[in-house]
Amino acid sequence: MVSMDPKAAVMNYQYGERAKSGLIILSQLAIALSGFPDQEKAGGKKMLLMMMESVRTELAFAHRGTSHREFNRAINSLSEAISLVESNQPEQASQKIAQAVSAVTTPAAEAWQVLSEHGLV
Incomplete structure (x- = not known):
């Protein structure tokens, strides 16, 4: 049994699903970067790193907003x-x-x- 009030549940669900979507996109882009021609890898890498930093910022916001330890674990994995x-x-x-x-x-x-x-769902 999870101890969470409905308001906290809405926040955890929203942050979790948003983070999951961003992370799945990052994973696909990381795999795609491996197949880039050499002359395109530097630019692709730079864009991927910018997106990764953006998702990491979102994860930090989720952790601050919910205090759920799993968001911090996700930050560490993404780092x-x-x-x-x-x-x-x-x-x-x-x-x-x-x-x-x-x-x-x-x-x-x-x-x-x-x-x-x-x-509620």
Whole structure:
């Protein structure tokens, strides 16, 4: 049984689903970067890193807004992924991003359970 009031559940669900969407896009882009021609990799890497920083900022906002530890775990995984992209290892970065997706799925699933119990979904 998850201990969360409906207002907190709405916030956790919203932040979790938004983060999950952003992280899935990042994972797809990291994998795509591996297939870029050499002359395009530098620009692609720069754009990917900018997007990763943006999602990490959203995760930090989610953690501050909810205090759910899984958002912090996602931040840590994404930080590792950023380091891997900076080291020209985008495929390995996608594995770390997958860990972040798993982390943000937890608060969203817990929130869904609470919202269901209150008849809100």
